[in-house]
Amino acid sequence: MMAEEKYTPQTWPADPEKQTLEGRNKFIGFWLFLGGETVLFASLFATYLALKNKGTHVTTNELFSLPLVFVMTMLLLTSSLTSVYAIYHMKNFHFKKMQFWFFITVLLGATFLALEIYEFYHYVHEFDFGFTSSAFSGAYYTLVGTHGAHVLFGLGWITALIIRNAKRGLSLYNAPKYYVASLYWHFIDVVWVFIFTVVYLLGKVG
Amino acid sequence: MSSIAEKRSVGAVLWEYLTTVDHKKIAHLYLFGGGFFFLLGGIEALLIRIQLLKPQFGFMSEETFNEMFTMHGTTMIFLAAMPLLFALMNAVVPLQIGARDVAFPFLNSLGFWLFFFGGVFLNLAWIFGDAPDAGWTSYASLSLFSEGHGIDYYTLGLQISGFGTLISGINFLVTIINMRAPGMTFMRMPMLTWTTFIASSLILFAFPPLTASIFFLMFDRLFTTNFFDVTAGGNTIIWEHFFWIFGHPEVYILILPSFGIFSEIISTFSRKRLFGYSSMVFATILIGFLGFMVWAHHMFTTGLGNVANAIFAVATMAIAVPTGIKIFNWLLTMWGGSIKITVPMLYALGFIPSFVIGGVTGVMQGIAPLDYQLHDTYFIVAHFHYVIVGGVVFALLAGAHFYWPKMFGTMLSERLGYITFVLFFIGFHLTFFIQHFLGLWGMPRRVATFLSGQGLDMGNFISSIGAFMMGIAIVIMLVNIVITTVKNQKVGNDPWEDGRTMEWALESPPVYYNFKQTPFVRGIDTYWIEKMEGNKGLTPAEPLDDIHMPNNTIMPVIISLGLFIAAFGMMYNPMNQVGDGKPWAIPVLIIGLCITFGTMLIRSIKDDHGYHIPKEELMNDKHKGGIAS
Ligand code: HEM
Ligand SMILES: [Cu+2]
Numbered sequence: 087m088m089a090e091e092k093y094t095p096q097t098w099p100a101d102p103e104k105q106t107l108e109g110r111n112k113f114i115g116f117w118l119f120l121g122g123e124t125v126l127f128a129s130l131f132a133t134y135l136a137l138k139n140k141g142t143h144v145t146t147n148e149l150f151s152l153p154l155v156f157v158m159t160m161l162l163l164t165s166s167l168t169s170v171y172a173i174y175h176m177k178n179f180h181f182k183k184m185q186f187w188f189f190i191t192v193l194l195g196a197t198f199l200a201l202e203i204y205e206f207y208h209y210v211h212e213f214d215f216g217f218t219s220s221a222f223s224g225a226y227y228t229l230v231g232t233h234g235a236h237v238l239f240g241l242g243w244i245t246a247l248i249i250r251n252a253k254r255g256l257s258l259y260n261a262p263k264y265y266v267a268s269l270y271w272h273f274i275d276v277v278w279v280f281i282f283t284v285v286y287l288l289g290k291v292g
Numbered sequence: 293m294s295s296i297a298e299k300r301s302v303g304a305v306l307w308e309y310l311t312t313v314d315h316k317k318i319a320h321l322y323l324f325g326g327g328f329f330f331l332l333g334g335i336e337a338l339l340i341r342i343q344l345l346k347p348q349f350g351f352m353s354e355e356t357f358n359e360m361f362t363m364h365g366t367t368m369i370f371l372a373a374m375p376l377l378f379a380l381m382n383a384v385v386p387l388q389i390g391a392r393d394v395a396f397p398f399l400n401s402l403g404f405w406l407f408f409f410g411g412v413f414l415n416l417a418w419i420f421g422d423a424p425d426a427g428w429t430s431y432a433s434l435s436l437f438s439e440g441h442g443i444d445y446y447t448l449g450l451q452i453s454g455f456g457t458l459i460s461g462i463n464f465l466v467t468i469i470n471m472r473a474p475g476m477t478f479m480r481m482p483m484l485t486w487t488t489f490i491a492s493s494l495i496l497f498a499f500p501p502l503t504a505s506i507f508f509l510m511f512d513r514l515f516t517t518n519f520f521d522v523t524a525g526g527n528t529i530i531w532e533h534f535f536w537i538f539g540h541p542e543v544y545i546l547i548l549p550s551f552g553i554f555s556e557i558i559s560t561f562s563r564k565r566l567f568g569y570s571s572m573v574f575a576t577i578l579i580g581f582l583g584f585m586v587w588a589h590h591m592f593t594t595g596l597g598n599v600a601n602a603i604f605a606v607a608t609m610a611i612a613v614p615t616g617i618k619i620f621n622w623l624l625t626m627w628g629g630s631i632k633i634t635v636p637m638l639y640a641l642g643f644i645p646s647f648v649i650g651g652v653t654g655v656m657q658g659i660a661p662l663d664y665q666l667h668d669t670y671f672i673v674a675h676f677h678y679v680i681v682g683g684v685v686f687a688l689l690a691g692a693h694f695y696w697p698k699m700f701g702t703m704l705s706e707r708l709g710y711i712t713f714v715l716f717f718i719g720f721h722l723t724f725f726i727q728h729f730l731g732l733w734g735m736p737r738r739v740a741t742f743l744s745g746q747g748l749d750m751g752n753f754i755s756s757i758g759a760f761m762m763g764i765a766i767v768i769m770l771v772n773i774v775i776t777t778v779k780n781q782k783v784g785n786d787p788w789e790d791g792r793t794m795e796w797a798l799e800s801p802p803v804y805y806n807f808k809q810t811p812f813v814r815g816i817d818t819y820w821i822e823k824m825e826g827n828k829g830l831t832p833a834e835p836l837d838d839i840h841m842p843n844n845t846i847m848p849v850i851i852s853l854g855l856f857i858a859a860f861g862m863m864y865n866p867m868n869q870v871g872d873g874k875p876w877a878i879p880v881l882i883i884g885l886c887i888t889f890g891t892m893l894i895r896s897i898k899d900d901h902g903y904h905i906p907k908e909e910l911m912n913d914k915h916k917g918g919i920a921s
C-alpha cells in the first residue's frame with residue numbers, strides 16, 4: 087500500500103496507523119520507547135521518595151496546595167480525552183475535526199504548563215524553595231520538571247503536526263505520526279496521575 | 293553502486309559514509325569507531341600494566357594512574373565492546389531474518405553518530421587536561437568532588453553516547469519483531485538474532501536508570517544541586533543502586549550477543565544443528581530476566597543488611613543455571629559433529645573453558661560472606677576480565693574473522709589468525725589467571741603501585757608480560773587486516789562452505805538492497821536446508837517487484853554534533869562547581885540544542901518517502917540477491 091495515495095472516507099482503512107510497514111514499525115517502536123520512558127520515570131520517582139523532605143527547611147505538607155494541582159490534573163486528564171476524540175476522527179477520516187480536537191488538546195496542555203510554571207515560581211518566591219536549595223527540592227524539580235519538559239515537547243510536536251498537515255489532509259503517511267503523538271500524550275497523562283498521587287496526595291498525608 | 297571496484301574520490305566515499313543509512317555501511321562505521329576506541333583502551337591498559345610491572349615504579353603519577361584505569365574501563369565497556377558488537381549485529385541480523393534493512397535506517401545512523409560524538413567528547417578530556425578519575429563506576433562519593441572537569445566529560449560524554457545506544461536497542465527490537473521474512477517464526481530465528489533481541493530489551497530497560505543517575509551527578513556538579521551531597525540531605529547510595537541496576541544488565545548486554553556469535557560459529561564448524569535450540573532460547577530469556585534481579589551483588593559490602601545480601605546472593609547463584617545450560621549445549625553440539633578447526637572455531641574452543649572459569653569465580657563472589665574478602669581486590673579484576681575478555685573479546689575476535697568475508701568480501705589470513713589466537717590466548721591467561729592469586733594474597737584493586745617484599749612482585753610481572761603478548765596479538769591482527777585489504781581477493785557467497793543461516797546465501801558483501809526477492813523461510817538454518825536439497829539459493833516468497841529504499845541523509849551527524857556542542861556549554865556554565873564558568877557557555881548551550889532540535893524539526897516536517905528501485909532495473913542487475921535463478 088502506497089503511503090502517498092489519496093483516500094476517501096469509503097476507502098480509508100480501519101487501522102490507518104498500521105497499514106504501512108513504516109506505520110507498524112513506528113507503532114511498535116514507540117510502545118517500546120514508552121517502556122524505556124517508564125523506567126526513566128520510575129527511577130525519578132524512586133529518587134524522589136528516597137530524598138523526600140531531606141535537608142529541607144520546608145516540607146511537602148507546608149509547600150503543596152491541592153486546589154491548584156487538582157485543577158492542573160483536571161486540565162491534563164481532559165486533554166487526554168480530547169486527544170482520544172481526535173484519534174476517533176482520524177479513524178473516520180474526518181480531518182478537520184481531528185485537527186480541531188488536537189488543537190484543543192494543545193490549548194489544555196499549554197494551560198497546564200502555564201499553571202506549572204506559576205506553581206514553580208510560587209515555590210521559589212514564597213518558600214525560597216529553589217532547584218538547588220536541598221536534596222528534596224532537587225529531586226522534586228527533577229521529577230516534576232522532567233514531566234513538564236515532556237509536556238512542552240509534546241506541545242511542540244503536536245503543534246508542528248497540525249501546522250505541517252493543515253493543507254494536505256490525512257494520508258497513510260501522516261496517520262501513524264498523529265497516532266504516535268497521541269500515544270505520547272496519554273503516556274504523559276498517566277505519569278502525571280502518578281505524580282499527583284505520589285508527590286502531592288502523599289505529600290499532604292505523610 | 294556496483295560491486296566492481298570503481299574509482300571514487302576519497303571525498304565521495306567519506307560523504308557516502310557520513311550520510312549512509314544502509315545497515316551494512318553502518319556496521320563498517322561501528323567497526324572502525326569501536327575498533328579505534330578498542331585500540332585506545334588497549335593502549336591505556338598497557339600503560340597501566342607498565343606502571344605495575346615492578347614495585348614502586350614511577351612510570352606515571354598516581355593521579356594519572358587513576359585517570360588511566362577510569363578511561364580504560366569506561367572506553368572498553370561503552371565505546372569498544374558495545375559498538376563492536378553493534379557492528380556485527382548490524383552486519384548480520386537483518387540478513388539473518390531476511391530483511392532489506394533495519395526498521396529505522398535513519399535512527400540506525402543517528403545511534404552510531406551519537407555514540408561516536410559522545411565517545412569523542414569523553415576522550416577530549418585527555419586533551420583538555422583533566423580526565424575522569426573515579427573509576428568506570430564513578431561512585432558519587434568519589435566523583436562528586438573530584439577536581440577539575442574530568443567527571444563532567446564522563447557524565448556528558450556517556451549521556452550522549454547512551455542515547456545512541458538506547459536508540460539502537462529499540463531499532464533492533466522493532467527490526468526483529470516486524471521485519472522477519474515470511475516463515476521466519478520466532479522459534480526459527482538464528483541464535484545471534486535471538487541474543488540481539490534479548491540484549492536489546494536489556495538495553496531498553498537498563499539504560500534509563502543510568503541516564504537518570506548520570507543526570508543527577510551532572511546536575512550536582514554543574515548546577516550545584518544536592519542529590520548526592522550528604523550535608524544537604526543527599527544520599528550517595530542512590531548512585532550505587534542505579535549504576536548497578538544498569539551495570540549488571542550491561543554485562544549481559546555484552547555477553548549475550550557474544551553467546552550468539554559462538555552459537556553460530558560452533559554449529560557451523562561442527563556442521564551440525566545447534567544442540568538444544570529451544571533450551572538455548574529459553575536460557576537466553578531467563579538470563580536476561582534474572583540479570584535485573586542481582587544488581588546488589590556489587591554492593592554486598594555497602595551495608596544493605598543480611599537479608600538483602602542473602603536474597604541477592606541466591607539470585608546471583610541462580611544465574612549460573614541457565615548459563616550452564618548453554619555451556620552444555622555447546623559441548624553437545626560439538627559432540628558427534630564433524631568438527632572443522634578454523635580461526636573462529638579456535639576462539640570458540642578457547643572461550644568455553646575461559647568463560648567457565650569466569651563463571652565459577654562469579655558464583656564465588658556471589659557468596660556474600662566470601663565477597664567481603666574478595667571485594668575490591670584483584671580477584672574481582674580477574675573475574676570480570678575472564679568473562680569480558682574470555683567471553684566478549686574472544687567473541688568479537690572470532691566474529692570479526694567469521695563475518696569479515698560477509699562484511700568486506702575478503703578472507704582474513706587463517707595463518708596469521710592462528711598466530712593471533714595463540715598469542716592472545718596465552719597472553720590472556722598469563723595476564724589474568726595470576727590476578728586471582730594476587731587478589732587472594734591481598735593486593736587491592738585500583739592502586740597505583742605496591743611495595744616489594746610482599747610477595748606481589750612476581751605475579752604483577754607475569755601479568756604485565758601477558759598483557760604485552762595480547763598487544764602483539766592485536767598488532768598481528770591489524771597487519772592481517774591490512775594485508776587482506778591490499779590483496780583484495782574476493783570470495784563467494786559461502787566462503788566457510790558450511791554456512792547455515794541466510795546471510796551466507798547472499799553475495800559477500802551483499803548488494804545494497806540485500807534480497808532481490810524476500811526469501812521464504814522453511815525452518816531453522818534456512819540456507820542449510822536449501823543446500824541439503826541441492827538448491828543454489830533461497831526460495832523466494834514473492835514475485836520480483838519494485839524495491840523501496842530509504843534516502844541517505846546527513847541529518848544524524850548534525851543532530852549529534854548539536855549535542856556535542858551543547859555539552860561544552862553545559863560544562864562551562866557559570867554555575868559549575870569547578871568555578872570556571874565562561875560567559876560564552878550559555879549561548880553555546882542554546883546554539884547546540886537549537887541545532888539538534890531544529891534538525892529534528894526539519895526532519896519531521898520535510899517528507900521523505902525514500903525511492904524505489906524499478907523492477908526492470910532489478911531484472912537486469914547481475915546481482916542475484918540471494919535467489920538462485
Ligand atoms: C555466572 C555469572 C556471573 C556471576 C555469578 C557474577 C558475579 C559477580 C559478582 C558477585 C561481582 C561483584 C564482586 C565485587 O565487586 O565484590 C561481579 C563483578 C563484575 N562482573 Fe560478574 N558475574 C557473572 C558474570 C559476569 C559477566 C558475564 C560479565 C561481563 C560480561 C561480568 C562482569 C563483571 C564486572 C565488570 C564486574 C566488576 C564491576 C566493578 O566492580 O567494576 N560478570 N560479578
Ligand atoms: Cu553483576
